[in-house]
Amino acid sequence: xxxxxxxxxxxxxxxxxxxxxxxxxxxQLAGNARQRQxxxxxxxxxxxxxxxxxxxxxxxxxxxxxAVSLDALTDNGPALLxxxxxxxxxxxxxxxxxxxEQLFPVLAKRNIPLVAISPQQPEALRDIGRRHDLPFRxxxxxxxxxxxxxxxxxxxxxxxxxPPAGWIGEVTGTGNWALPQPAVVLVGPGRELLWLHxxxxxxxxxxxxxxxxxxxxxxx
Numbered sequence: 001x002x003x004x005x006x007x008x009x010x011x012x013x014x015x016x017x018x019x020x021x022x023x024x025x026x027x028q029l030a031g032n033a034r035q036r037q038x039x040x041x042x043x044x045x046x047x048x049x050x051x052x053x054x055x056x057x058x059x060x061x062x063x064x065x066x067a068v069s070l071d072a073l074t075d076n077g078p079a080l081l082x083x084x085x086x087x088x089x090x091x092x093x094x095x096x097x098x099x100x101e102q103l104f105p106v107l108a109k110r111n112i113p114l115v116a117i118s119p120q121q122p123e124a125l126r127d128i129g130r131r132h133d134l135p136f137r138x139x140x141x142x143x144x145x146x147x148x149x150x151x152x153x154x155x156x157x158x159x160x161x162x163p164p165a166g167w168i169g170e171v172t173g174t175g176n177w178a179l180p181q182p183a184v185v186l187v188g189p190g191r192e193l194l195w196l197h198x199x200x201x202x203x204x205x206x207x208x209x210x211x212x213x214x215x216x217x218x219x220x
Contacts, residue, residue, distance in 0.1 A: 006101070006102075008207055009094065009095060009098055009205055009206075009207055009208075010207070012094045012098070013091065013094065013203045013204070013205075016090060016091070016094065016203070017203065020032075031158070035156060035157060035158070036200075036201045036202065036203065037201075038157060039154060039181065039200040039201065040200045040201050042200070043181075043198065043200040045198075047151050048150060048151040048152055048196060048198055049149065049150045049151055049193055049196055050193070050196075051193055051194055051195060051196070052192065052193065053192075053193045054190065054191050054192060054193070055070055055146070055149065055150075055187060055191040055192075055193055056070075056145075056146070056149055056191070057069050057070050057071045057191060058070050058141070058145055058146040058149075059142075060115065060117060060137075060139035060140065060141060060146070061122050061139055061140040061142060062122075062137055062138075062139050063122040063123075063125045063126040063129060063138045063139065063140065064126065064129070064137075064138075068115070068137065068139065070146075070187060070191045071191065073113055073115065073187070074187050074188060074189050074190070074191060075189070076111070076189075077111065077112065077188075077189065077219075078112055078186055078187060078188045078189070078194060078215070078218075078219050079112060079113045079114075079115065079186075079187050080103075080107060080112055080113070080114045080115070080184065080185070080186055080187075080211070080215065081114075081115050081116075081117055081183075081184070081185040081186075081187060082095075082096070082099060082114065082115070082116045082117065082182075082183075082184055082185075083117050083118070083141075083147060083150075083152060083180040083181070083182060083183040083184075083185065084096060084116060084117070084118050084180070084182055085118060085179050085180065085182065085202065086118055086119075086120045086124075086125070086168075086171055086172055086179070087118070087120055087124055087125050087126075087127045087128035088171065089202075091182075091202045091203055091205070092118075092128070092182075092202075093128065093131075093132070095182070095205050096116055096128065096132060096134060097132045097134070098208060099114070099208055099211075100132065100134050100135055100136065101208075102207075102208030102209070103208035103211055103212060104135050104136055106208075106212045106215075107212075107215070110215075110219075112215065112219070113136070113137070114136040114137075115136060115137045115138075115139055116129075116134070116136060116137065116138045116139065117139050117140075117141045117146070117147075117180075118138075118139075118140065118141065118172075118180070119140065119141050119142070119143065119144045119147065119172050119174050119178070119179065119180065120140060120171070120172040120173060120174075121140060121172065121173030121174075122140050124171070124172075124173060125138060125140055126138070141180070143174060144174070144178050144179075144180060147178075147180040147183075148178075150183065150185065150196065152180050152181045152183045152196075152198050153178045153179065153180055153181070154178070154179060154180075154181055154200075155176075155177040155178050155179070156168065156177060156179075159177055181198050181199060181200055181202070182198075182199040182202050182205050183196060183197060183198045183199065184196070184197040184206060184211055184214075185197075186214070186215060186218060186219075188219075194218050194219070195214055195215075195218050197211075197214070
């Protein structure tokens with residue numbers, strides 16, 4: 001039987017949904033499904049950054065200290081960026097360990113850095129890297145700057161005013177509702193965007209094997 005990490009993301013997300021079906025109220029389940037479907041229905045591939053475009057030399061704050069720029073990451077070749085929502089996101093806590101086990105070793109053999117990115121403030125974001133002993137950088141994209149340039153941010157439809165305790169802006173430390181849609185970004189030298197895969201439904205993310213195949217196809 002597959003372990004939690006070696007199981008596919010699809011199977012792990014199915015297990016997460018099954019647990020929610022047992023523990024969540026019908027209203028919670030319906031609201032979550034409705035928001036994810038709305039994001040899928042609204043997603044326009046033409047509205048996000050396109051391959052061949054040049055990304056700004058964004059500075060990403062390493063949650064363990066220091067910072068790294070896109071120029072530095074791609075100085076010797078391509079880099080892979082994994083955008084996720086925040087440290088407490090259950091779906092992200094499934095995806096990142098999966099990529100650590102199944103994707104990171106493949107990229108490391110080719111000297112392709114993998115960097116995880118969220119808008120959450122470093123002091124809060126640090127927890128997810130330590131919790132899973134992630135072997136790659138976890139970084140903060142300040143105010144969703146790079147995510148906004150890529151066109152992958154969204155805000156939930158339900159935005160109570162005033163915001164309740166524990167709302168997204170409080171959790172991330174940004175003070176606003178914006179989050180990145182989960183995305184995989186392959187960036188080449190000169191900050192050239194080689195590939196962008198966006199997951200409007202945060203419970204439908206690409207398998208590590210599919211990402212590895214795309215990297216193989218797009219790099220030499």
